[in-house]
Amino acid sequence: MKCFLRIRFAAFIFVAIVGASIIANANATEIDFDTEIMPLLSKAGCNAASCHGSAAGQAGFRLSLFGGDPEHDYRTIVRELFGRRVNLAHPNESLIISKPTARLEHGGGDVLDPDGEPANTIASWIAAGCHRLQVRKLDRFQVVPQEFVADAVPATLQLKATAIFDDGLERDVTPQAVFVSQNESALVVDELGVATVTAPGRHTAIVRFAGSVAMVSFTTPIGSDSIVLPETARKNGIDDEINGTLQRLRLTPADTTDDASFLRRLSLDLTGRLPSPTQIERFVGNDEATKRSSMIDELLESNSFVDYWTHLLATQLRLRKPGNDAVAADVFYDWLKERVADDTGWDEIASSLILSEGDSHQPGAATVHRFFATAREEAEYISEVLMGVRLRCANCHNHPLDQWTQDDYHGLAVIFAGLERNQVVRFTGRGTIIHPRTGASALPRIPGDRFLGQDRDNRQEFSQWLTRDDNPYFAKALVGRVWQSLMGRGLVTPVDDLRATNPASHPNLLERLSRHFVDSDFKLRPLIRLICDSDVYQRSSSPLGTGSIDDTRQFYSQANSKPLCAEVLADAIGDVTGVADDYHGVSRAINVVDRASSSESLQFLGQCAPGENCSSPSGSERGIASKLHLMNGELLNAKIIDSDGRLRRMLRDDIATRDLVREFYLRALCRPPSDRELADWVERIDASEVERKHERCEDFLWALLNCHEFTNNH
Template identity: 40%
Template sequence: IEHVLETLRLRAKPPAEDGVFIRRIALDLVGRLPSREEYDRYLSDPSPDKKFRLIDQLLDSDEYVDFWTFRWSKWLRIHSIPNEPEVVSTYANWIREQIRTDRSMKSWIQDLLLATGDSHRVGPAGFARMVDGPRMQAELVSELFLGAKLSCANCHNHPLARWTQDDYHGLAAIFAKMERGRVVQAGTRGEVIHPRTGEVAVPKIPGVRSIAIEEQPLSSFVEWLTGENRLLSRALVNRAWAAVMDRGLIEPINEMGDSNPSTHPILLERLAESMQHQDYSWRAILRQIVSSDAYGRSGLRESDSHLADYYVGRKSRALLPEVLMDAVSDITQLPDQQLKPYKRAISITDQSFQSPTLLILGRCQRLFNCDIPSTTGSLVAQLHKLNGDWINHKIASKEGRLHQMLASSLAPLDIIEDFYKRALAGSPHEDEMLYWSQQLSDVALEERSSVLEDILWSILNSPKFQSIE
């Protein structure tokens, strides 16, 4: 990154202020806002290594496990199967354990692809049950673990990448004989018909070679995928980078290949090599990325947003719908009842779970291609946030944080300062505090609660609150 900046004669932005950094890192690593206590402690800590200690603390927390179980549940498209609730719970709990123990991703990906047994009891057996047939399984495997959109080669050779129809249907043929009932097992029947030839497709490692039936195609593919080639480590590193840096080193993250080169190819190769040397540790690669100068830089002005690709500074990005929903609950101190049986939106592991508010906020309801929220920033979402009961009820509730603070006789300006620090990880500017002070002084004492409700409403509806700076 530094080499590219020097070549283009671009000057990197300075490190982000402490308040901006702690808010960013907490939202990225554990999916929540920093608490007021965490904020105060971090800003008052003079030690030079406090950033790295904070990163380690977050990565070692139970909240990290919860958040990345949620994210991997989305990427793996975990969803309920009618009359079989055990499948989702068993599968998601297994994913949680892999993340909690920081098990080698190479090992647990091998388990996902090779697992057999009762999917009500064997967690990774759920992987085969999340798709409808071998073609969809080939598409999911290629997008997640090869960073390749092989679906474009279903009806014809990929128009831009190297993938061919033979690659697509050959990979699908590897999964053709798998039985996907409650008990997942290798079967003796099942085939994929190649649309161009009208004949049974030959199992094939994409872009490499065909596999003879006697070789055990699935085992041969998994051995190749998790072997010495870097396709898997590149795909995982690119996904991790995109998750915390807003965009991948190759974008889109599921279209990696010679026709779509990386913005920083040397960096991608070094991170992929690092992941291999660290035994495919997801926690370690996240630590490496968020500890970098590039991650910790201050934000770019809107007029300079085109420089974000070079990592001159950080571009603001919208909160995930689930993270936004939880953030509003945390600030108002009122949980969402519509999430039951889940306690928080980021604990949802079933992608078919229905929530009207999450749908309006942009939660993708499709089971495929859901890396980007579908309606974030839409007029419906904005009107729901501005005028809907979801936020207004939480603000006005006598059980909420605002009215509890008013009942404690806390000074109005202190209440405003507290909400700024909780929601935005910073104090209001002098002109903002002057404005709010004037608003409060212009009304009778008994009407101040209404003004404070309006102030909290404006904070929760601000672009700064609803994004990561």
Template identity: 45%
Template structure:
């Protein structure tokens, strides 16, 4: 007889196995699992509510994309209790992640579930070990009989479990073996990185499958296949079907698709390309004399997407004018450009637009929107000074790196020092950290407030360490150092240590940690700063970012053209972070000058620039365009008559027109167009609202002036075509309008007809989009 107590390690009697039948013999949930709630202070309660909301936002995509959590691979090379030791970090936590136990919808939520809280996707192994082994009086594991551990009985549903049975027999036996070994914590080897093969695959046709394999690579140089412990999820299940047990991905349709592989707390993107059924691109179509066209055409060739032809001069003139100045050219400017026969007239146009004051005015609006510049409270003076400072930076052609450095290191009276107002656009150090990361790094660090980011590299230490840098400032009208300022790290409940995101902690005795932050940010080797800005410039010119949304840089949201993004960033840095230089580089390409008319072969492409994307005009640009075409100025609050919408400093300036058109209120950077922009409300106002109807024939407007001068109707039609669409009517359009005019006998009827024509031009898609 063996003595009572823990079984002998060499006892080879048959062990009990947690079977499906055993799971069906449910027992009530042990009362010992309940822990009385501890009293919460109001600051802790507020933080918990924020964390709960943030958790659901940050992990919704990951949870929805997860495969069926009740299945797992049975092909586990199970080691018996006398075999190699099982590692908590490299064996136990990955299995909990694989089955969703530490996901945001289960025990990985900010408040945990059922009294059991794990870190999201195993991001904090130390805390998870304490929860599993030490908390609840150590009752979650049973070292005397591992199979009686709550860690085993609940996920196998031997006792009642809200999540049902989620562990397979093999997974359960692996956890049992770990407990039998004494539930050790010390890792045997440190995970260095996770590799998925292939990382990029081109499927020759729909229905093609590829097997994905995950390899864990450790610091000691060892490797092992962990495919069976990896979750593979498709960003678009209708485009890629995943077999969770085998790791096989089947491409269901043409295009570029991303599959996310999650092993433990690491995520790796896999790019699957489904080629179209078109003929290969000919050598002539592939000719390019600049790196932008080379990269775009190479991607199109891989996808077998033939590009559309070039846009004509009229389309190019309108497109470039709107992109660089936010203004339509006048009818006179349009005619001169169309009649110009010089071969370099497009380059001449580009130079004129980049050098004009209209460029400074429009791109001041772009920077103001990006930086969320707006008056705070009843103190508009600082915003005026800030706006004027930004405009002057553009006039002086100051590099974007110098602008960013001035923003970060600024201080003093915000009514005098424009860039100091950067610190008044957020309501505290944590909000300032989020503003910094989204605007200057294009990274959504806010998801690391309450837990490590589920889809990116950012940790809670990164988030609160960055906030700790901004806590060293006292903000208000006067921005000044506050050496005693700090933020509390919610995990340690101690003051957070200032930290460069993703890098290292900063010495706490440093005089001004903002200098270290600025130096790191604008360093040429910084992986975010230059890429973030050139991606925004690309979006403004091309209608879509190489990374989209433009403020969501992360490994699991890869660029459509990663080499192009890197080359654009390198070129931007090499030319002194000059905004005009990069805009010029883009505008001089075949890619930018491509027609918006899609072909039957490329009409489904929305990401690879085989044709120009049609983009709704921004609210301010469309409002100004309507005023220019009608010759009737819009009124904005108490601003002087004639003030342009793009020049408005305050995004809350009273204007029904801008509200209808969906303007950005600058509480965010409006990286994604407003839902109201181009929506039903806007269309109804265009069709039947005062925005157009009360201004088309108003006295002193363009139509009224032309009629007063007895201008022939055919000439009036041509003038409005040039003013609104920057082109002459086509022959078919001329015949149609002449037929309509010939049916009218009175001047009153002709006037009504011309009013309707102008209304039609201002309501058509060709006018309200940049194409």
């Protein structure tokens, strides 16, 4: 018994001495798990999605994706499997080293050099006791240069990554950083940060370190000659930003579009409606230098603008009928329409949505809370629609490509958990959200900012944070949607995915427009006016000259062609043919509130389903079902042959073929036919037999309403 006690006492003394040695060594070396060990595992690819960073991990070993959760990874490495992954007595025999160095069988192969600095650093950390010291936190991560412009390809440069910590330490972390090209066919970045540009254009690379990311932009000319822009290429600050990029790329911008094309584009973008032949003739015949700006103002103040932009915002807000309650949807739509008519600030609209309570059958925004069955669904909605970020990616794990954590996701859900979502919406405060990682109730939290007090209504505090002038998301989220609607492509694509690893095509422009939006009290009309009054918006959709380069990379050297949305296309067909529709008592498709019960024609034309995220670029191609419906469906054919339609009336009045062709060209394409087009159509249509001529006129109108020039805003 005494012998046993002596052995146990000796063992205790040995462990105490070793432990004291480990602690002393740890204090001496201060190897930090979060900022030194985790980046090495990321560099080796251990926490990539194809390896242990996948949702299920690999071979029973799971790390957080790209090291997004160091606390989880520390527990997994040090404490799981009774500590078998680390060997304090023999660090180099630890599984965390022997596997990636291929000393033991490893599915990922040899990803660490057994004699290299990363393996030695991990071994030293284990020898020091494999503590999570957290001696410092990463304060800033930067890569230089942030932007690289070269005169020709190939071009090579060395990137340098620097970590600045909260204790004042600055460290060159280029060897530990992860470099990822966004387009490896045009840009290659090796593991030491040497970047080689192999194709002209603008390309980006992502650089990651310790959960932070930075972007580097590489630009090389597409064109061969330097360009000198005419004075007409600059109308406001938007043009300055876009033209600067075009000059670096040596892309010549297209000429300003003609008056008729401008009016068609503007009218469709601002009112969702084709201009009438009278409007076109009056505008084209106006010689005033300010007529375009005046027309912008005129349309912005029209009732048609209110109708169309209420429709657009209702779609972006994913308006739908809660259950079978059509009254609630109608009331919400009317409330939104009043806000658009009064040019109420978007900050006030957003606050009303967040804070709304009361009877959803009374004028107000309370219906929005009834769109969702759960608080988590509302949190995802709020983050995507009002913040422009995809917080839903942080539901099951920290966001792999952004800063958002599970605490952010479930903390935002808690803010809306206390709502009772019946006809009368009220905050009861009784809801809870279980955090999947801890199994306990999640704490209310403003995403990326701070935790809030418990057992209270935190919506007011969240709303105030969201709509602050300096909020990094709120203004950009709506600015991006407005820009995409008018220009056919978002500055950030998708528009609801704002993050460092999805950079804006023109970041300075996005900042500039967002500041203008804030300075204009978050009002919609001043922002739209600024964009429409720019030369960039008013450019032709055709490149300048036969030798110019078609801007397929979307640098805005020319206007984008945008397919008309289902509702606008249906209304345009009705306006041209003179045959109105009846959508359950509503004559215009854009005024339909309940899209769930709208006509099959609109659904075939690609109508956004109620409640769906319809933030994809409007420049996407129309689907095959829509094209077939236009070619063969009743939507067109019935209107073309309608006895009260415009075509039949003109034929009964024996209108000359030349005049008939001109009339429909003006109504559909908003321009007169060219001499060649007119001659061709007259030759094809005119026939001796009356019936035959009627059929050919029907074919002419069918062809006109199916052509790309009509079905697109260009």
